[in-house]
Each structure stands twice: as C-alpha cells, then as structure tokens.
C-alpha cells in the first residue's frame with residue numbers, strides 16, 4: 001500500500017478501458033526509440049559507464065529469454081526463433097565493441113553511445129531494398145528500445161519496490177506488450193494513446209488489469225515512483241492521492257469485490273430471462289492461459305477465440321500440427337460446450353502477418369482479416385486443417401472475420417471444403433458437420449446478411465468493427481472516441497437487419513464485440529433478438545445476472561421503440577432506463 005503523499009493530489013481523466021482499482025507506484029516507459037540525453041562522462045567514470053551498458057544488455061537478454069518461455073506457455077508451442085535472433089543481436093561482438101569504443105574514446109554516456117550506434121546501423125539497413133532486411137530492421141528497433149528502457153531501471157528504484165508491483169504509465173502500449181507484461185507485477189496501466197475498443201484495452205479487460213487510456217499528454221512527464229491510483233471504472237489516474245482519496249478507493253474496491261463474489265456464487269445458474277428466453281452466454285479468449293478463467297466464469301462455451309494472438313511478437317503463425325495442438329487443448333477443455341475458433345484476423349491495430357513493403361495508409365481498411373487468409377492460401381489451409389483436426393476432440397465451430405460480401409464467404413467455404421476432402425482422404429478424423437459462421441463487422445456484410453445467411457450456420461456480430469466502419473470512427477483513436485457510438489441508429493438498424501435475416505433462414509445471431517459486455521445495452525440486444533452474447537470471462541458472471549433480471553417481452557418493446565429513434569442518445573436512454581429499473585446496483 002502506498003503511503004499518503006505530501007505532494008498535491010492531481011487527477012487526470014481519460015477513457016475507462018478496464019474496470020478495477022489499482023494503487024501503487026508509477027513506472028514510466030519512455031516513448032519509442034528516440035534519442036536519450038547526451039552528456040560527457042569523465043575519464044574516471046568510463047569503467048562504470050561500460051558496466052551500465054553491460055548491465056542493460058544482460059537485463060535485456062534475460063527479459064527476452066523469459067519472454068520466450070512465457071510465449072511458449074501461452075501458445076503451447078515454442079515460437080522461439082525471433083527471440084533467439086534478438087538475443088544474438090545483443091551478442092554481436094562488432095556492435096558491442098562499437099558501443100564500448102564510443103563510451104571509452106568519445107566519453108559519451110552509455111545510453112547515447114548505444115543509441116547512436118544502433119541508429120547508424122538502422123539507417124544503413126533501411127537503405128537496402130531487401131524485404132528480409134527490412135524485417136530485421138523492425139526486430140533491431142524493437143531490441144534497441146528494450147535496451148534503452150533498461151537503462152532506466154536503476155537499482156535504488158528496485159529496492160524501494162520490494163515486490164516490484166507498479167502502475168505502468170506509457171505513451172502507448174501495443175497489444176503484444178500487454179500480452180507479454182509480467183502480470184504479477186503489473187497493478188494497472190495508464191496511457192496517453194488508445195481507446196476503449198483497441199485490442200490493448202480488450203486484453204487488459206481479459207486479464208483483469210485496471211486501465212485508463214487517452215490521457216492528457218502532460219501525464220507522461222510524471223516521475224517514476226510517484227504514488228498513484230487508477231480508477232478503471234471512472235477512467236481516472238490520481239497522482240499523489242491524499243489519505244481521504246486512498247480510503248475512498250479502498251472502500252470502493254472492497255464493495256466491488258463483495259459484488260464480484262456474490263455474482264460468482266450464481267455463475268452456474270441458467271441464463272434465461274424472467275419469462276424464459278434462453279440466452280447463450282459465452283466467453284471471448286485470446287490465449288489458452290485464459291481457459292481456467294473461462295471455467296471459473298460459468299461460460300457456456302467460447303464464442304470468440306482470437307487466434308491471431310498466436311502471432312505474438314510478430315512471429316509467423318505456428319504450423320498446422322502446432323496449431324492443431326492448441327485448438328485441441330481448447331476444444332477438450334471447453335467440451336461439452338462449443339468453442340468458436342475465429343480464423344486469423346491480423347492487421348488493423350493487431351500484428352501484421354508479415355512486414356509490408358510499404359506501410360498502409362489506412363490499416364483498418366487494408367490488408368486484414370479474411371483478406372489476408374484468402375491471399376495466403378497455404379497459411380489459411382494450415383489453420384483450417386488444424387481447426388478441423390481439433391473438431392474430432394470436442395465441439396468446434398469455425399468463423400471468418402471481416403467478411404464484406406458473399407464472394408469472400410464462398411471462397412473461404414470452398415477452401416474449407418477442400419481441407420475436409422484432404423483430411424478424409426488422409427484418414428484424419430474431424431467433424432464433417434462442423435458449424436461455420438460469418439462475423440458481421442463490415443456494414444456491407446450486415447446490409448447483405450440475407451445473402452450470406454443461406455451459406456452459414458450462425459452470425460456473430462463484431463460490433464467493435466461494425467461501429468467503427470459504420471460511423472467512420474477509428475476504434476483506437478482517442479481524438480474521435482466521443483463519436484464512437486454503439487447506439488447510433490445506423491448500428492442498431494444493421495444489428496436488427498442481421499438478426500432478422502439470420503432468423504428468416506433459421507440461423508442464430510450472437511454478438512461478440514465489446515457491446516455484448518456493456519450491460520447498459522443488454523436489454524436492447526436481447527430485444528433485437530440476439531441469442532448469444534460472448535464477453536470477456538471477467539465480466540461474464542455480471543452479464544449472466546443481468547440476463548436473469550430482464551424480461552424478454554419488455555426488451556422487445558424497448559427494441560421496437562429504439563428502432564424508431566432518431567439519435568444515439570435517445571436509444572441509450574431507452575435501454576438504460578430498463579437497466580436502471582432491473583439492476584441499478586450492477587451499473588458502474
């Protein structure tokens with residue numbers, strides 16, 4: 001626990017990205033690979049400076065090795081090559097000597113000497129038009145950033161943090177950074193960039209790490225070890241909290257904890273409305289290490305398994321056998337319930353599948369989702385065969401992301417059929433009746449849902465993308481976050497059209513975007529006829545209780561009213577009124 005501070009309390013308000021309260025000292029991550037301060041060192045200090053350089057390199061090597069082990073346990077497969085290459089770079093004698101020379105002969109501080117050597121190296125490499133070398137450039141930049149950050153870790157700081165727990169403050173944190181953080185030490189994080197629907201925020205919620213994003217730029221000036229509180233409910237970062245503030249947050253955390261354990265006690269109850277409409281409540285996962293949380297949450301299956309997180313740290317997708325192992329593990333764990341495996345959705349704010357020769361001007365409108373899979377048939381085939389192989393060991397469904405029209409869906413299905421034929425010929429078991437779904441997350445797919453429905457077994461609405469594409473608001477840009485409106489009449493109409501088109505063809509529709517876990521909107525979604533909600537395991541027991549509190553008849557009336565509204569506020573007001581009537585205590 002942090003002691004009340006004498007310095008004045010300052011509160012920054014950003015966007016609440018992941019609920020929860022975190023109290024602890026700040027650890028700042030410097031922004032990107034930018035030039036550190038340069039200063040001259042005295043001759044007497046050359047030895048110490050060489051020692052600092054060696055220590056930063058050794059620490060980086062250790063972190064990379066740890067990361068490699070963690071990655072192996074996350075994906076169930078040792079994707080170690082990339083880290084081996086990173087470690088090898090830090091063992092390159094030529095490079096180490098050049099830095100040592102700059103420290104010894106030019107008497108430059110170690111971080112600047114290192115930065116200058118790496119910067120020269122990177123510039124030379126960027127001039128070579130070879131795609132392999134370009135790929136290496138990104139790797140080198142990544143390792144160099146790590147080394148620079150590690151100069152910032154000073155030993156005294158570590159002594160003042162006996163258990164090393166901290167709140168991370170950064171300009172931005174990538175989804176892969178979030179995934180690779182030491183979660184035992186991470187109490188929460190606050191960033192200048194980001195928004196509630198970025199993959200970084202989604203991961204924070206899956207891991208139950210309180211987070212605030214989209215903070216004012218001046219926040220990054222804060223010095224290390226400043227005592228702080230993250231209020232992930234209200235989206236606040238409080239620096240130097242007073243005793244009164246600390247007490248307030250301690251009691252809020254206790255109240256939330258009590259509520260959580262009450263909800264947990266009910267997790268196995270059926271998720272039927274008061275008038276008997278059965279909803280399927282399933283979990284979204286990114287990593288197999290989340291499976292125990294899924295079990296504990298009472299989920300009736302996995303409604304969205306984001307397989308692109310197997311690409312952690314920019315390595316290639318694991319091969320067919322390695323993927324089959326991971327999917328089989330998930331299928332067995334979730335059995336007898338279903339796991340819906342979404343095929344690779346790289347690109348956008350997630351990791352690219354391969355380095356692009358030129359950066360895309362609009363990554364969210366570019367090479368992502370099913371577009372990547374259809375243009376890399378061998379890789380797609382590996383993934384589909386792996387999913388099919390897993391279907392012999394549990395209940396598995398496959399779902400395609402970012403479908404924008406019928407022809408993409410038919411092409412994907414065609415490749416899936418070919419994979420089935422191959423496996424049959426090879427005598428490998430799989431579920432020949434495997435359910436196939438389309439994600440509805442591009443407005444053109446929603447509008448054409450009636451054309452897609454005859455070709456799939458279910459629809460899953462990806463509202464995170466559906467909203468961003470419908471209202472033309474980048475889901476990760478904090479500057480336009482106020483325009484990102486889940487209850488925009490256009491979004492609600494697209495959801496309704498999708499559900500109705502699915503129902504007309506006898507298929508169910510679920511929602512797996514973050515909207516499914518926003519309990520202010522549950523009355524509206526249920527009323528629109530959505531049959532499945534797939535949410536982060538952390539909030540699943542709460543959504544379960546919400547469903548049990550609602551009457552389907554009332555939700556239907558609310559949805560009918562909502563569809564007649566002219567603006568997002570009045571739709572929100574309608575659904576919120578029902579939420580407040582039935583579960584005021586559960587609303588944050």
Ligand code: PEP
Nearest residue numbers: 441462463464465512513
């Ligand atoms: C979505 O877009 O709503 C979705 C669930 O997919 P992702 O967030 O992974 O893009």
Ligand code: MG
Nearest residue numbers: 441462464465
């Ligand atoms: Mg999506």
